Each structure stands twice: as structure tokens, then as C-alpha cells.
Amino acid sequence: MTLATINPAVVECEYAVRGALAIRAEELKKEIAAKGRAQAGFRSITSCNIGNPQQLGQTPITFFRQVAALIEYPNLLDAQHRDAIKGMFAPDAIERAQKLLKAMGGSVGAYTHSQGIPLIRENVAKFIEERDGYPSDPNDIFLTAGASPGVQLILQTLIAHEKVGIMIPIPQYPLYTASIALFKGNAVPYYLEEETNWGLKLEELERAHTLGKSRGHDIRALCVINPGNPTGGCLSVSHMKQIIEFCHREKLVLLADEVYQTNTYMPETFPFHSFKKILMSMGPPYSTSVELISFHSISKGVIGECGRRGGYLECTNIDPKVKDMFYKVASISLCPPAQGQVMVDLMVRPPREGDESWEGYRGEVGRIYASLQKRAAQLAEAFNKLEGVSCQPAQGAMYLFPQIHLPEKAIAAAKKAGVAPDELYCMELLNATGVCVVPGSGFHQKSGTWHFRSTFLPPEEQMGGFIRSIQGFHEGFLKRYA
Amino acid sequence: MTLATINPAVVECEYAVRGALAIRAEELKKEIAAKGRAQAGFRSITSCNIGNPQQLGQTPITFFRQVAALIEYPNLLDAQHRDAIKGMFAPDAIERAQKLLKAMGGSVGAYTHSQGIPLIRENVAKFIEERDGYPSDPNDIFLTAGASPGVQLILQTLIAHEKVGIMIPIPQYPLYTASIALFKGNAVPYYLEEETNWGLKLEELERAHTLGKSRGHDIRALCVINPGNPTGGCLSVSHMKQIIEFCHREKLVLLADEVYQTNTYMPETFPFHSFKKILMSMGPPYSTSVELISFHSISKGVIGECGRRGGYLECTNIDPKVKDMFYKVASISLCPPAQGQVMVDLMVRPPREGDESWEGYRGEVGRIYASLQKRAAQLAEAFNKLEGVSCQPAQGAMYLFPQIHLPEKAIAAAKKAGVAPDELYCMELLNATGVCVVPGSGFHQKSGTWHFRSTFLPPEEQMGGFIRSIQGFHEGFLKRYA
Numbered sequence: 001m002t003l004a005t006i007n008p009a010v011v012e013c014e015y016a017v018r019g020a021l022a023i024r025a026e027e028l029k030k031e032i033a034a035k036g037r038a039q040a041g042f043r044s045i046t047s048c049n050i051g052n053p054q055q056l057g058q059t060p061i062t063f064f065r066q067v068a069a070l071i072e073y074p075n076l077l078d079a080q081h082r083d084a085i086k087g088m089f090a091p092d093a094i095e096r097a098q099k100l101l102k103a104m105g106g107s108v109g110a111y112t113h114s115q116g117i118p119l120i121r122e123n124v125a126k127f128i129e130e131r132d133g134y135p136s137d138p139n140d141i142f143l144t145a146g147a148s149p150g151v152q153l154i155l156q157t158l159i160a161h162e163k164v165g166i167m168i169p170i171p172q173y174p175l176y177t178a179s180i181a182l183f184k185g186n187a188v189p190y191y192l193e194e195e196t197n198w199g200l201k202l203e204e205l206e207r208a209h210t211l212g213k214s215r216g217h218d219i220r221a222l223c224v225i226n227p228g229n230p231t232g233g234c235l236s237v238s239h240m241k242q243i244i245e246f247c248h249r250e251k252l253v254l255l256a257d258e259v260y261q262t263n264t265y266m267p268e269t270f271p272f273h274s275f276k277k278i279l280m281s282m283g284p285p286y287s288t289s290v291e292l293i294s295f296h297s298i299s300k301g302v303i304g305e306c307g308r309r310g311g312y313l314e315c316t317n318i319d320p321k322v323k324d325m326f327y328k329v330a331s332i333s334l335c336p337p338a339q340g341q342v343m344v345d346l347m348v349r350p351p352r353e354g355d356e357s358w359e360g361y362r363g364e365v366g367r368i369y370a371s372l373q374k375r376a377a378q379l380a381e382a383f384n385k386l387e388g389v390s391c392q393p394a395q396g397a398m399y400l401f402p403q404i405h406l407p408e409k410a411i412a413a414a415k416k417a418g419v420a421p422d423e424l425y426c427m428e429l430l431n432a433t434g435v436c437v438v439p440g441s442g443f444h445q446k447s448g449t450w451h452f453r454s455t456f457l458p459p460e461e462q463m464g465g466f467i468r469s470i471q472g473f474h475e476g477f478l479k480r481y482a
Numbered sequence: 483m484t485l486a487t488i489n490p491a492v493v494e495c496e497y498a499v500r501g502a503l504a505i506r507a508e509e510l511k512k513e514i515a516a517k518g519r520a521q522a523g524f525r526s527i528t529s530c531n532i533g534n535p536q537q538l539g540q541t542p543i544t545f546f547r548q549v550a551a552l553i554e555y556p557n558l559l560d561a562q563h564r565d566a567i568k569g570m571f572a573p574d575a576i577e578r579a580q581k582l583l584k585a586m587g588g589s590v591g592a593y594t595h596s597q598g599i600p601l602i603r604e605n606v607a608k609f610i611e612e613r614d615g616y617p618s619d620p621n622d623i624f625l626t627a628g629a630s631p632g633v634q635l636i637l638q639t640l641i642a643h644e645k646v647g648i649m650i651p652i653p654q655y656p657l658y659t660a661s662i663a664l665f666k667g668n669a670v671p672y673y674l675e676e677e678t679n680w681g682l683k684l685e686e687l688e689r690a691h692t693l694g695k696s697r698g699h700d701i702r703a704l705c706v707i708n709p710g711n712p713t714g715g716c717l718s719v720s721h722m723k724q725i726i727e728f729c730h731r732e733k734l735v736l737l738a739d740e741v742y743q744t745n746t747y748m749p750e751t752f753p754f755h756s757f758k759k760i761l762m763s764m765g766p767p768y769s770t771s772v773e774l775i776s777f778h779s780i781s782k783g784v785i786g787e788c789g790r791r792g793g794y795l796e797c798t799n800i801d802p803k804v805k806d807m808f809y810k811v812a813s814i815s816l817c818p819p820a821q822g823q824v825m826v827d828l829m830v831r832p833p834r835e836g837d838e839s840w841e842g843y844r845g846e847v848g849r850i851y852a853s854l855q856k857r858a859a860q861l862a863e864a865f866n867k868l869e870g871v872s873c874q875p876a877q878g879a880m881y882l883f884p885q886i887h888l889p890e891k892a893i894a895a896a897k898k899a900g901v902a903p904d905e906l907y908c909m910e911l912l913n914a915t916g917v918c919v920v921p922g923s924g925f926h927q928k929s930g931t932w933h934f935r936s937t938f939l940p941p942e943e944q945m946g947g948f949i950r951s952i953q954g955f956h957e958g959f960l961k962r963y964a
Contacts, residue, residue: 088566175814337790
């Protein structure tokens, strides 16, 4: 096998979140481990390239972990330990663990149903019903190993031949371009409007669709990320309705990536609405014909349980025979990780008022949420103070996506080095400060503009130092390339 | 989306292990849940269609689960609980949990390195070195979500265009035909010889390769499953050397599915040897040029931790630039499940003599192994007593693959119903007894022969009843179609 002989789609696909910057960050980590510090003097890497909250010290929800631990080692539930564990585990955690163990046949070590444990799918359906006020069927739910494999399953099914086009937002989360390339389809880009906080205009969808068709693409689906990644923008109801009408008119499957649905930081002005809810509220013919697949995940929100890989997708108006195909393909990989499924159950059925763990749960969730909200605002403000940088506030998600106006000399230097100008900026930032962000070019962006994506996940007590090191670097960079 | 518009590869691929039989078994489970029993009178489904030991009551290894539970809820390691947990967790389990938590940055909820946690890859490399006596490099190891996604990653990379052929054994584990179909390649079948306990002959490899080429296939790789699934056969060293020489001569990548490496039941006569070891023992040019990818899993052995999805692959003689591509594609799915990675660590670094958990661990492993060995022999004997059934003994793995000589009338009835004759047999077995096995046609088989695959995983105390219900059904079936 060489690059010349293997699948060209594998060679050509790009995934910037873990690309050149992340690889360089790994090298620096090794250097720090060996020498105590990097050449530039910093002693640790701040990984703002990926929404990985617990890596940066966000603590897990106690109730969730109690249940997970009891499921791992059910001997703790035996009579001999009954008294001893009372001081360690909440009664409702014990009860939940017992119920879930029963639902999985007694062990988290067994393969589950390929579509996910039936009880957990029932609970997901109830959660969706409560959230939206419209019915949801457990048979329309597929538990997945995070949202990413769910998106990949659907894209693989949609891409029937090499002319198939999939509409994606620009900037986008690179899962979309990478997966579309892997399955040999075509990304049909539509642009979000930075000036209106990454708004989505119907005319732009129409422009992109017409252009895609004129290039011979057989356009099958439209992806929307709401709240936006990397942009942080939240869609309004009127825009969502326009998108649904557009999908109806053009016979497009709507893929709604809603993994940041609880990460909304201005909930009164920019609340989250699910596409399922808006679609149902529109009534026929929309509610009965627009094909919608919605994705959710345990990796985001205030939960941040990325490592265990869990999530779900819900099918609305999907042909039952096509759902059978989803099931068949899912079954080839046997089942989603059982501990990921457990966490989906906990996400959709957290402690409620009156439960023993309620107060503790509410406190933890509230603290994490308030801190994310605060850090989002603090970092956006800091970015906006930098010379030549403008940054839209984060209405949602976990990222800021500031635009940087780079000096001509920096652009020329990047061209000479054969890298994108924002990649040059981000690589120098990493080498100088240990801060790892992702160049805007990895998400694609309006031609001639340069950005980077940074999470706002460094802990509150480190935000000051984090911001100062970016400021110091930025000033030096501008001087160096003045 | 309809079956006519979606990706035809998705529509056409088949995965029998969770196919029509498994779907019918789910229906019967619901019937039993509602009415207390199925129409035919049985009160439970015996799922022998899939190697899922813990579903059938195999108990997990205590040490492993203690470590996993502490990692889930590290608060148990806090000073306040120190005394209380002493009676619940072994000291070496506590120590291991602390080390692993440190290696994953403090939380099992964070994304890990996309190739897997570096410490765990180091431990996998040490395990391979000790097993084989040859060096192994942690950078050549990729942790995976079970062996299946590892196999799929490699097949996706290998299948560069629609003429690519991949040699696979017949009978095969249907992961191979399903994945090759999904990635739009071509399975090039070579046949194992049932009469010599599913032996592999060089002439058969040559015949299959020549035939594949004559059909225009660009043959890139050879898959071997050792110990065999569904056959239970173990390869001899001389056959393994012939396979390696063949791959060298024909420039084929060798994919070695070795997930059943500790499931050998006649270890003195038919011991397991890894392809890595045999390849290294052959010296240059073989040891320095034959491209080998070896797969292992936490789902099999005496561990049986299927649900958490863990495993690894090792690359030998693979171009570093191609390994970079594996890394890139792995990174699109972010990381393998962290609890699956933890279990890989425990599998390759179990308690050793002198450790606190050693005696308990040795006892558990010994009991599970002895019981598997006993049940394998018991079930093979029972199958061989059935009229018109012949069954090779299981040298390894978790399955028996008896051949059934079906009456002409049964074959005619199947033809009329549009199903394979062994599918008819298996479906009637399921409907009459609740025993779910997989028809041989799902694994492919020599034309004109009929088989089924059954695990020998029902608990010892149920084996008698299990065997009796198959015997009763079989006699009735033969009478019905006499």
C-alpha cells in the first residue's frame, strides 16, 4: 500500500480539527514531557482545537458517574456492600443502575440491540416528546457512538453515486466535508453571513442549489448545524421555516446537527428550537413529507462525556425500508458502546425535582452552564480588542470564530511556505504559546477572509493567562509581519 | 429516500448474523414479554447466533470491572472513602485505575488521542513482544472500537476502485462480505476444506487468485481468520508460512483476524501462533516486506466484553504515509470508546503472579476457559449424533459449524418460499424452540452443502435442555420433510 495505490478518497479527505496543528501539538507535548518546557518556554499545551471539556478540567456530573460505576461493577449492589455504599452512592443512582442493568440483560459487557437498548430508545422518545410537544417513536431512534458515526451512516446511505451533492454550511464542521469526500460525493457549499452573526439567507440557499445543479450535482440533502459549529450562531424560527420549505420544494433530506442544543448562551433572545418541532408545527404537507434526520450527542451540552462515544439520531418521515437499511448497516458494527448508551439515558432522563440527586445535579449543571456563558463572553470581548480582529458573540455551541485581518507580509510568507495564511498564524501561535486552535481554512470560509476557531473551554482561573498569551503573541505577529 | 434512490451498496450488502433470524428472534422476545411464552410454548430465546458470552450469563472478570468502576467514578478514590472501599476493591485495582486515569488526563469522559491512549498502546506493544518474542512499536498500534471498525478502516483504504478484489475464506465471518460490498470492492472467495477440519490448501489459494484475476479483479489483500470463524479451525505453522509466501509472491496485504487467539481448546495439538510471529521468524525478504495488519478484540477470549467496543490493530511493514492516512480517517470519528481502551489495557496487562488479584483472576479465567472447552466438545458430540449431521470439532473460537444433509422435500419447500434451505431449517428451529442460530448461507459455503453456525455459549447447566430441544426439533423436521 502506498499513497498512489490506496483509495484516493482516503488520501484526499481532510479533517482539520485533528490535522497538522494537532499533530504539532502532540510533538510539543512530548518535548514538554521530556524537557519540562517547550523551546518557547511554555510548560503545557492548551487544547482549544476541539470541544473536549473534560480534558480541560470540566468535572463530570456526579449522578451520571455514580450510575455508570455501579453498572460497571454490579457486585457493589450485592447485600454484603449494601450498607457501605449508602455513603457513596445516592439512592436514585442505585435504582437507576439496577433498572438499566436489567434493561441490558444484566451486563454492560454484552452486545446490545444494534439500534440501541430498547428501554433507552423509549426514554429518548419521551425526552423528544417533552422537549417538542410532538410524538416520537422509539423505533425511529438509533443510538450511535456519538453524532459523528450517525452522520456518516446517513451520508453513506445518501451518496448513491459520484454525482450526488450534499449542501453544507460554510464555515462547517469538517466532519461533513471529510465524510462526503470519503463516500465520494460532492459538498455543495452555502455561505453563512458573518455580518449578521452567521445568519442563513434563503437566497443564498437558492444560489448554492442552482450553482450545484448547474455543475451537474444530483443534490439530495441539506445539512444544518444549529447552534452553529464553528460559528456559534442560533437559527430563528422564521429562518428554520424557510429552510424546511426549501427542502420541501427541492425534495431534499434535511440533516439537523443539533448536538449543541443545550449550549445556548442568550436563551431569551436566541433560544434553541429543534427542527423536528418546527417541522411538526408547520403541519401538512411539510410535517408529513419532509424527510428529517436529527442528531444529538452526549459529548456536548454541560455533560461533555466525549470519550465514551454516545448519541442518537431520530428519523422523521423516513421510508421504513430505508430505516431497515440503517439498521442493517448499524448491525455490521454490532452495537454502539453500551456505556455511551447508558449516558444517553442519563442525558435524557436526569434527576428531577424531588429525586435525591436533584439538588446536587441542578447545582452542578448550573455552575458549568454559567461558567461557559461567562467564558464565551469574556473571550469574545478579548478577541474584539485585538488589532485587526473581529469576533461575533457566541449565541450557542462551544466556539468562537474570530476573523483576523492578516498583514500582506504574513499572507506572502504563508504563500511561500505553501500553507494557508490562517494556518501560518495558528501554527506560530501554537509554537509561541502552546495554545492550539484550528485555522479557519479547515472549516472553509468566504474567499479572502481568514479566521480561526477556538473553544472557550479553558478553566475560568486560567482564562486571564490564556487571553494574555494570545494578546502577546498577536501583537508580536503583527509587528513581525508589518 | 427509497431503496431505489439510496446507495445501492447499502441496499445490497448482507449481514446474516443480525439478519432475518435475529429480527424474528426480536419479535418472539416481544411476544414472550407480552404473553409469557411463545406460540410454540418456549419461554425464552437462546441467542446462539452471535458470540455474546455475557448475554448468556458468562460473568465478567472481577479485577477488570473493579478498575472500570473506579475509573467511572474516581470520587471513590478520595480520602473520605479510602477506608470504605478497601473491602470492595483490590489494592492492585485501585493502583491500576489511578495510573489509567492519569494516562487519560484525569477523566474517561474526555476524547483521547485518535489512535488510542499512548500508555495503552505501549502496553499493547509489550504484550505483543512477550507473546511473539519480536519487537512491536506503539506507533504501529491503533486502538479501535472492536475489531470490526478496524477491519472496515483497512478495507476502506484498500478498496481504491471498483475492480479491487479482496481474498476471503469461505465460510467467512460476514463482516468481510458486508464491508467489501459497502466499499464497492469484490470478494474473491477461497474455500476451506471441511474434511480436514476446515484446512487451508495452497493450491486453493492459487486457484482462487487465478480465477479472480481472470475475472478482472485487481487483487490487493488476503484475509485469514485464525482461529476460524465460523469454522473453529486453527492453522498450522506450515500452512501459515505458505500463506505468507503466497502473499509475498502475489504482493498481497495480509489481514489477520486473530480475535479468537486465546480461544483454543486443543492447545497442545493446535496451538495459536500469530501471523506476526511466523512472519518475523521467516526472516528477510518476508519479515521486511510482507504487509501485515493483525486484529485483536476484547469481545472474545474468556473476557467477552463485547458491549464496550474495544480492540486494536497492529501494522507490520506498512508505509508510514499510509499509517498517517489510517490516523486521519480514525480522527474523523474522534476516538475509540475510552472504556473500551481501558479494557484493552486490562486484557494485555492482567494481574500477574504475586499481585493481590492474581489468584482470583486465575481462578475466574480458568473456570471460564474449562467450561468453554467442555461445552465445545459436548455440543459437537451432540450434533454428530443427529441423523444426517456431521460436525468438525472446535479447535478454537466460539462456534460449531455443523453440516446438515437436508431432505429433498425441505430443499424444495425452501425453494418455493424463496429462502436458502438452511435458512428454512434455522427459521423453523427458532420458531419451534427459541434457539437462534445462523444459516450457513450467511457465511457462504461450498455449493450444494448446508450448514448452520451455533455458539456453544449457553451456560453449562442449560446445555442438556438446549441439546434436547435441538434434537427434538431435528427429528421432527426430518419426519416432516421425509
